[in-house]
Amino acid sequence: MLKFFPKEYEDRSRFSLLKESPIGEKASLEVEILGSGQILKPRKNMSILKVPFKDNSGQGYLTFFNQEYLKNKFNIGDIFKIHGKINKIGMELQVTNPIFEKKELNSNLGRIIPLYSLTKGLTNNDILKIMTIAVKENVDLLQENLPLYMMHKYNLMSIKDSIKNIHYPINSEKLKQAQNRLKFEELLILQLGLFMIKSSSTTDNKGISFCKFKDTKKMINSLSFKLTNAQTRVIEEIEKDMDSDKQMNRLIQGDVGSGKTIIAAIAMFKCVKSGYQSAMLAPTEILATQHFKSLEPIFDEWGIKCELLIGSLTPKNKAKVLEKLKNGEIDILIGTHAIIQEGIEFDRLGLAITDEQHRFGVKQRAILNKKGNNPDIIVMTATPIPRTLALILYGDLDISIIDELPPGRKEIETFAIGPNMIERMNGFIKKQILEGRQAYIVCPLIEESESLNLNSAQEIYTELKDNTFKEFKVGLLHGKMNSKEKDEIMQMFKNKNLDILISTTVIEVGVNVPNANIMTIYNSERFGLAQLHQLRGRVGRGEYQSYCILINYSKNKIARERMRILQDSTDGFKISEKDLEIRGPGEFFGTRQHGLPELKIANLFTDIRILKIVQKEALEIMRIDPNLERLEHQKLKIEIKNMFKDVGEDLILN
Ligand SMILES: Nc1ncnc2c1ncn2[C@@H]1O[C@H](COP(=O)(O)OP(=O)(O)OP(=O)(O)O)[C@@H](O)[C@H]1O
Numbered sequence: 001m002l003k004f005f006p007k008e009y010e011d012r013s014r015f016s017l018l019k020e021s022p023i024g025e026k027a028s029l030e031v032e033i034l035g036s037g038q039i040l041k042p043r044k045n046m047s048i049l050k051v052p053f054k055d056n057s058g059q060g061y062l063t064f065f066n067q068e069y070l071k072n073k074f075n076i077g078d079i080f081k082i083h084g085k086i087n088k089i090g091m092e093l094q095v096t097n098p099i100f101e102k103k104e105l106n107s108n109l110g111r112i113i114p115l116y117s118l119t120k121g122l123t124n125n126d127i128l129k130i131m132t133i134a135v136k137e138n139v140d141l142l143q144e145n146l147p148l149y150m151m152h153k154y155n156l157m158s159i160k161d162s163i164k165n166i167h168y169p170i171n172s173e174k175l176k177q178a179q180n181r182l183k184f185e186e187l188l189i190l191q192l193g194l195f196m197i198k199s200s201s202t203t204d205n206k207g208i209s210f211c212k213f214k215d216t217k218k219m220i221n222s223l224s225f226k227l228t229n230a231q232t233r234v235i236e237e238i239e240k241d242m243d244s245d246k247q248m249n250r251l252i253q254g255d256v257g258s259g260k261t262i263i264a265a266i267a268m269f270k271c272v273k274s275g276y277q278s279a280m281l282a283p284t285e286i287l288a289t290q291h292f293k294s295l296e297p298i299f300d301e302w303g304i305k306c307e308l309l310i311g312s313l314t315p316k317n318k319a320k321v322l323e324k325l326k327n328g329e330i331d332i333l334i335g336t337h338a339i340i341q342e343g344i345e346f347d348r349l350g351l352a353i354t355d356e357q358h359r360f361g362v363k364q365r366a367i368l369n370k371k372g373n374n375p376d377i378i379v380m381t382a383t384p385i386p387r388t389l390a391l392i393l394y395g396d397l398d399i400s401i402i403d404e405l406p407p408g409r410k411e412i413e414t415f416a417i418g419p420n421m422i423e424r425m426n427g428f429i430k431k432q433i434l435e436g437r438q439a440y441i442v443c444p445l446i447e448e449s450e451s452l453n454l455n456s457a458q459e460i461y462t463e464l465k466d467n468t469f470k471e472f473k474v475g476l477l478h479g480k481m482n483s484k485e486k487d488e489i490m491q492m493f494k495n496k497n498l499d500i501l502i503s504t505t506v507i508e509v510g511v512n513v514p515n516a517n518i519m520t521i522y523n524s525e526r527f528g529l530a531q532l533h534q535l536r537g538r539v540g541r542g543e544y545q546s547y548c549i550l551i552n553y554s555k556n557k558i559a560r561e562r563m564r565i566l567q568d569s570t571d572g573f574k575i576s577e578k579d580l581e582i583r584g585p586g587e588f589f590g591t592r593q594h595g596l597p598e599l600k601i602a603n604l605f606t607d608i609r610i611l612k613i614v615q616k617e618a619l620e621i622m623r624i625d626p627n628l629e630r631l632e633h634q635k636l637k638i639e640i641k642n643m644f645k646d647v648g649e650d651l652i653l654n
Pocket residue numbers: 225226227228231254255256257258259260261262382406407509510511512514537538541
């Protein structure tokens with residue numbers, strides 16, 4: 001009970017005067033009852049109890065709907081504390097269905113009231129009552145998890161006072177202190193846990209040493225382009241990991257178009273040349289197919305056998321691929337994440353490459369480890385995350401960053417427009433197509449929806465194909481199509497059999513069609529900035545000047561400001577930091593999606609200030625006491641195990 005924290009608070013500590021309280025908002029008043037209640041029956045099945053009152057500013061009525069039984073509670077001259085919404089009906093001021101309490105029973109009014117998550121049959125008042133007992137009878141049993149030196153250093157509130165104040169705040173300042181202290185502890189436990197998982201998974205897991213094949217230079221030299229300095233550096237980091245016999249767990253972070261695919265290819269090349277198999281897992285079938293089509297010819301030159309495994313294969317072909325994989329005839333398997341879940345056996349899996357959308361937690365690693373002899377793991381991400389957060393979200397991985405784009409890329413010109421400019425925009429698209437280019441048009445929905453007033457891909461497709469762009473070849477792509485249909489459309493667009501591709505966000509990650517130079521996004525206000533940046537990254541991948549047009553349907557100031565951020569910057573890191581600043585955590589992924597334990601009180605995004613301090617302390621603890629063996633750290637260790645139990649990672653926290 002004590003750790004069942006309120007989800008929010010209602011400040012009923014400040015009393016106001018009736019006449020000064022804003023109409024339509026909740027207020028706390030101290031009132032004197034002027035007369036007995038009157039019951040009105042405006043309709044059948046409806047009664048209104050009206051009780052006249054006054055305070056120092058004037059008179060009004062408490063009104064209760066269908067609660068006649070309350071009539072006897074109010075007697076002339078009684079003083080009540082009340083809290084409710086102030087309404088003005090004609091000339092009358094009313095407080096509708098207020099919470100009320102006789103003055104002498106001072107408990108739930110006149111203070112900051114915690115509001116808890118409820119479920120059917122359980123009211124906030126029930127919880128308040130139980131919590132009062134729970135706190136009273138148990139709070140003294142609590143012991144500090146945080147080491148004393150840390151409590152002193154940051155002047156943190158004691159655990160007993162924190163728990164008391166979180167459930168029964170004395171005032172808003174004490175509440176803040178209590179919250180900060182509990183957040184501090186929770187974030188520290190999370191961060192320490194992640195650091196420990198990282199050290200145990202890198203120091204304990206003996207992996208494969210790929211030193212038989214040290215030199216990837218030949219393959220690199222045979223490429224049609226020269227690697228950027230950043231790519232070269234990242235390859236060196238990967239090779240170092242691969243040569244060592246520790247299991248690699250590395251995250252490669254690179255902005256859109258920074259050239260991550262080729263890095264994956266080079267690592268797989270090294271793996272295969274050392275006598276092992278490699279798997280590359282993509283988030284969508286479209287992407288898996290694309291990787292296969294671009295990498296297969298490269299590997300073919302080196303006599304490396306590469307296969308694609310996706311849902312649209314016939315059972316017969318699938319069985320063939322699986323058979324060849326098992327007996328070692330296939331060197332590289334490219335597919336979606338499904339390929340590690342299904343009953344697939346490798347002959348000698350040495351390296352798995354995946355993307356950030358599926359965090360490789362212990363469970364996934366365990367599956368993979370079983371499929372090979374602790375294969376190396378590379379996770380790729382194009383989502384730029386500020387370092388503080390990367391340490392949490394990927395706290396168990398080593399991080400490499402590709403902070404440079406291939407040379408010769410032209411900056412994408414970004415425009416934010418209103419719906420009134422769509423016609424002009426279409427004119428511009430026509431002109432570009434006539435010059436030989438192609439365009440993407442992205443919509444937030446697949447089909448029309450009655451409840452959401454948004455553009456759907458289906459609608460826009462019909463409209464553009466039959467009218468606006470009827471002289472051009474227009475295609476439609478969305479997530480509900482089967483993989484064969486998706487692949488066909490994607491292939492047609494790649495081969496320039498389509499001029500315009502209308503799509504939902506299924507094209508968001510990784511799609512690479514260098515001839516396409518216009519990205520148009522309907523209802524851009526509905527997307528996250530990081531997502532818009534990803535979508536924009538689908539253009540500007542070739543030699544042509546590229547354009548991104550954001551159609552913003554919102555008049556809201558923040559929406560306009562967000563569009564401006566995209567117009568002003570093409571740096572993914574800057575964009576995500578700015579977005580966090582103005583929008584807060586909303587659009588960024590939650591901890592759950594990353595397979596992290598659920599937090600009870602801290603928020604990774606809004607509590608970034610605390611997180612930064614905590615990270616410094618966690619690093620220091622790891623330096624002086626990596627296994628948390630010192631007496632003052634032992635309670636933390638127990639809490640870490642508790643926290644990670646839900647995600648199954650307590651297993652490796654010895
Ligand atoms: N060093 C380089 N010089 C020139 N072109 C490069 C270089 N590295 C990669 N490319 C090309 O740049 C394009 C983008 O590369 P890639 O698809 O690997 O990007 P990415 O990092 O995966 O981006 P995204 O996250 O958008 O998928 C590809 O056409 C690729 O061939």
